[in-house]
Amino acid sequence: MDELMELLKGRRTYRRFEQRKVDQSIVDDIMKAAVMASSAANKQPLSYIIVEGDNKVRQVFEHTRWAAALSPAEGQPKEGERPVLYIAVIQNMNINPNCDTDAGLAISNMTLAAWNHGVGSCILGACNRIKLGEIFGLTDDQKLHSLVAFGYPSVKSRIVGAQQGESLDYYLDENRDYVVPKRKLSDIVTYF
Numbered sequence: 001m002d003e004l005m006e007l008l009k010g011r012r013t014y015r016r017f018e019q020r021k022v023d024q025s026i027v028d029d030i031m032k033a034a035v036m037a038s039s040a041a042n043k044q045p046l047s048y049i050i051v052e053g054d055n056k057v058r059q060v061f062e063h064t065r066w067a068a069a070l071s072p073a074e075g076q077p078k079e080g081e082r083p084v085l086y087i088a089v090i091q092n093m094n095i096n097p098n099c100d101t102d103a104g105l106a107i108s109n110m111t112l113a114a115w116n117h118g119v120g121s122c123i124l125g126a127c128n129r130i131k132l133g134e135i136f137g138l139t140d141d142q143k144l145h146s147l148v149a150f151g152y153p154s155v156k157s158r159i160v161g162a163q164q165g166e167s168l169d170y171y172l173d174e175n176r177d178y179v180v181p182k183r184k185l186s187d188i189v190t191y192f
């Protein structure tokens, strides 16, 4: 159990990466973890597109936006620190058009499976779905739900407790590592 809590603590959002390939066996684990996620009525409306290789990841990067809480100079990964792998989560609308929870659970499993191998990730809701849909050749029945970026982090990230009323914006410390304020349980949990 302690191991799981440590995994959850370390599985933060990472936005700067080493330029080192993620082994196929790890990609396989990430995808096995996605398939193991719960799914409403077990319909499993999601499919996945794996993007690897310099030219393809560069093409996808052009249509992503990073770190809304930071200035582009601070938050946008620069050449030499960009992700080396993306996995696009595709909604198949003909199977189940309401699959946000399915997607969230699958993404959670994927990012945890990756972090279990030291591979960090960033969920990218802010991406140009029209352009990426064209690039991926999606059909009329398919929509890009989210894009998830992966790579070995070249930066650290840690959680700090947020005081009530304090900003929840993440920020960079003096080492350019991420600091992520999380609400305190005493502020958000009550017993009925």
Ligand SMILES: Cc1cc2nc3c(=O)[nH]c(=O)nc-3n(C[C@H](O)[C@H](O)[C@H](O)COP(=O)(O)O)c2cc1C
Pocket: 011, 012, 013, 014, 015, 065, 066, 067, 068, 122, 123, 124, 125, 126, 127, 157, 170, 180
């Ligand atoms: C649904 C969703 C969409 C997100 N979209 C983006 C995004 O487009 N760009 C980005 O840099 N981070 C994105 N993130 C990452 C969040 O900014 C990050 O989860 C938050 O700052 C908390 O950090 P943590 O993941 O380390 O707890 C997204 C996260 C979620 C859950």
